[in-house]
Amino acid sequence: MDAVETLADKAKTGIWGLDNILSGGFTRGHLFLAEGAPGTGKTTVALQFLLEGARAGEKCLYITLSETERELRAGAASHGWSLGAGLEVFELLPPESLLDADQQQSLLYSSDLELGETTKQIFEIVARVRPDRVVLDSLSEIRLLAQSSLRYRRQILAIKHYFAQFHTTVLLLDDLTAEAADKTVHSVAHGVFRLEELAPAYGAERRRVRVIKYRGVKFRGGYHDVTITTGGLNVFPRLVASEHRSNFTRYKVSSGIAEFDQLLGGGVETGSSTLILGPAGTGKSLATIVFAVAAIKRGEKAALFVFDEELGLLFSRMKGIGIDLESMQRGGNLVIEQVDAAELSPGEFAHRVRKRVDDDEIKTVVIDSLNGYQAAMPEENSLILHIHELLQYLNRRGAATFMTVAQHGLVGDMKAPVDVTYLADTVILLRYFEALGSVRRAMSIIKKRTGTHESTIREYRIDGRGLTIGAPLDGFQGVLRGVPVYVGEGQPLLEEPNP
Numbered sequence: 280m281d282a283v284e285t286l287a288d289k290a291k292t293g294i295w296g297l298d299n300i301l302s303g304g305f306t307r308g309h310l311f312l313a314e315g316a317p318g319t320g321k322t323t324v325a326l327q328f329l330l331e332g333a334r335a336g337e338k339c340l341y342i343t344l345s346e347t348e349r350e351l352r353a354g355a356a357s358h359g360w361s362l363g364a365g366l367e368v369f370e371l372l373p374p375e376s377l378l379d380a381d382q383q384q385s386l387l388y389s390s391d392l393e394l395g396e397t398t399k400q401i402f403e404i405v406a407r408v409r410p411d412r413v414v415l416d417s418l419s420e421i422r423l424l425a426q427s428s429l430r431y432r433r434q435i436l437a438i439k440h441y442f443a444q445f446h447t448t449v450l451l452l453d454d455l456t457a458e459a460a461d462k463t464v465h466s467v468a469h470g471v472f473r474l475e476e477l478a479p480a481y482g483a484e485r486r487r488v489r490v491i492k493y494r495g496v497k498f499r500g501g502y503h504d505v506t507i508t509t510g511g512l513n514v515f516p517r518l519v520a521s522e523h524r525s526n527f528t529r530y531k532v533s534s535g536i537a538e539f540d541q542l543l544g545g546g547v548e549t550g551s552s553t554l555i556l557g558p559a560g561t562g563k564s565l566a567t568i569v570f571a572v573a574a575i576k577r578g579e580k581a582a583l584f585v586f587d588e589e590l591g592l593l594f595s596r597m598k599g600i601g602i603d604l605e606s607m608q609r610g611g612n613l614v615i616e617q618v619d620a621a622e623l624s625p626g627e628f629a630h631r632v633r634k635r636v637d638d639d640e641i642k643t644v645v646i647d648s649l650n651g652y653q654a655a656m657p658e659e660n661s662l663i664l665h666i667h668e669l670l671q672y673l674n675r676r677g678a679a680t681f682m683t684v685a686q687h688g689l690v691g692d693m694k695a696p697v698d699v700t701y702l703a704d705t706v707i708l709l710r711y712f713e714a715l716g717s718v719r720r721a722m723s724i725i726k727k728r729t730g731t732h733e734s735t736i737r738e739y740r741i742d743g744r745g746l747t748i749g750a751p752l753d754g755f756q757g758v759l760r761g762v763p764v765y766v767g768e769g770q771p772l773l774e775e776p777n778p
Contacts, residue, residue, distance in 0.1 A: 290412060290448045293331030294324065296514025297472075300490055300499035305470065308446040310439050312418075312464050314453040315474030319486060320505065321452045322346070323512045324474070325414040326355055326362075328450055333365035337411035341368045342401060344420040345454075358511055369404045371397060394424040398434060402441055413442065414450045418464065419457040432463045439467055469494050474505065482621035488514055504626030515626040518633065520671030527677030529729075532643070535573035538748035542724055544732035547705055549642060551729050552670045552680040554699060557709030561720055562741050563683040564588070565600070566707065567645045569746055570681055572602055574643040575612045581643035582614040582635045584628075586651020587685075590617050600745045614639060620654040625665045628652070632669065636676050644673055648683040653697050666699055674704075704728040712758045719773075721758045722748065738773050749773040 289304035298304045305311050305328075313321050329339040341362075343351055348370040355362050362368060397420075405413065415438070425431035442449045451464065465471050470493040477485040486505035490498045504515045531546035540546045547553050547570070555563045571581035583604075585593060597604050607613035614635055618628065635641050646652065653662055673680045682703070686695045700706050706726040712719055722739050724732040735751035736758050756764050 290328075291331050291335075292324065293327035294512055294514055296503065296516050297324070297488070297512075299516045300488075300503055300514065301470070301472075301493065302496050302498055305448050305450070306496065307448050308443065309469035310442065310449040310451065310467070311470045311472075312451045312453060312468040313472055313474065314455055316476065317454050317456070319474035319476045320507050320512045321454065321474060322351070322354060322416065323358070323507060325416060325450055325452055326351075326358075326360065327511050329366050329412055329414060330360060330362075332412040333363075337365065338408060339366040339412045340404065340408050340410040341366065341414045341416070342371055342404065343368065343416045344371050344397070345417045358509060367408055367410075371400050371404075394421070394430070394434065397421065397424060398437065401438065405442065405445065405447070409445055410447055412448050412450075414452065416452040418451055418453040419455075422457040422461065428461065428463060431461070432467070435464055435467050465492065468492075470496070475502075485624055487626075504624040506624070506627060513627075515624070515630040517626060518629045518668045518672055520668045520675060523672055523675050525676055529677075532570065532577075532679055533573055534569050535576065536569060536746060536748060538737065538750075539569070539746070542722065542733045542735070542737055542748070543705070543707075544724075544727060544730050547679055548729040549679050550674045550677045551704035552674060552682065552702070553705040553707065554703035555681065555683045555707045555709065556686055556695060556700070557683075558686050558711065561709035561711065562739070562746065563685065563709060564593075564647050565597075565741060565746055566709070566722075567647060567681040567683060568597065568602060568604075570679070571613065571643050571645055572607070574679075575607055578612075579643060580612050580614070580639055580641045581645070582616070582632070582639070582641045583645045583647070584616050584618055584632065585647050586618045586620055586654070587648050590615065600741065600743060602745065614641065618651065620651045625652070625662075629665065629669050629672075633672065636673065636678055642678050644678050644680045646680070646682045648685055649697055649699065650685050662697060663699065663702070667702055670702055700726065705732075708759070710759050712755075714755070721752065723759070740773050747773065 288307050290307050291298050291304040292301070313324055315321050325341065329341055332339045341351065348368045351368055352362055401415070421434055422431050425434055451468070453464065471491040472488055473491055474486065474488050477487070479485060486507065487502045488505050489502050490500065499516055501517050503517050506513045527550060529548050529550050531548055533540050533546045534543070555566050557563050568583070571583060574581045594605050604613065604615065608615050616631065632644065636644065649666070652666070670680060682699070684695050684697060684699070704727070705724065708723050708725050710721045712721050720739050721736050723736045733751070735753070737748050737751055739746060739748040752758055
């Protein structure tokens, strides 16, 4: 392999999502900086980077100035990692003479001696091991010893040039505790990324990563969600729908209910999104589930992501109207995931949906509901953008997506907490109305981009037989306002079922 090919080679970080946003990993033979406050996951990233190198048969070295070797190994063990062959840990301690008061110099500042001794020890261990990958943790110690910005910059440059002799890929860690505004290493490093931790008003902490610079490489910009679990740090690259295109044949999919299909002009198209709006209790979840059930009956797979309802209750409720979701799940054609809005970030949710669609070739996706999705990001201002990218991605993969939004109120003028009607290709409106002394339900299609649909309003009923849809309510006006006026002849309402 010639020199050009070697420089172009990438050292994988061991974190799929981080490699994705870095266009493959770190360019070999260069110096990189990972910065972030304590607790953001820098050490975890560093260990995964070295463990990946060790698995590939490379020599790896962890030089620690802030943590002891015992602490480092204990942290690795908490993830189930063993720092064994191929990965050496060097605990850099200040020389004992500098800690002994009787031996301290009076003519020279002790920091001058310590800085020179620290650098000397780093160079000696590198010359002995000759590693392919090195982590230096952390720069705050060197910055404090350097005392001035000029000496600090010269020290970093000396370290950079020394490592370059061995064509070593170097990852420097900076916890930003000494001088957060100092950008000295930014100009010296080949690439810089920052880890951040956010504390929402409720729920677990949220982490994210952003690549600040990467010379000569087109990286994926912006913030990307991060989690730390047993097994390491996970990065969920921000979804960019325009990067994902696939060829598929559009066709209409049926709900399995003839009257529902008639209202929709024959059904809904694959590669499109459908939004179901309505107040609580109108049957929004059921209206989406009938499409998932119909897909399974056609021999396809469906995925159901539930934010608002406990799965045991959902299974019991659906079984009461003749839909056995549990058996469909056991059969492998229905994937059901309970989503905890307080614990899941938008980026991680998009990744889970994407993984299901790609890995399991799922063509029917149900998100119930967007109210729960909004709750997952209470302090985010980009909910619409997240939903837009996710829907565009699913559309380009040829999936039929169904979403629900619960509106505030029961009748009359109702508001939705999030307005995504302009994003959806089809919008189904569910309403309560009063007639003949009882509360009834009505359904209408208010938008469909992909073809014609009925402009009528139909009554529907939910009972032990499931979802039953009646004929158009031609004899009423004001159904959508909740208090209709009967202006026709005959009885257009659904008859009550026999007990």
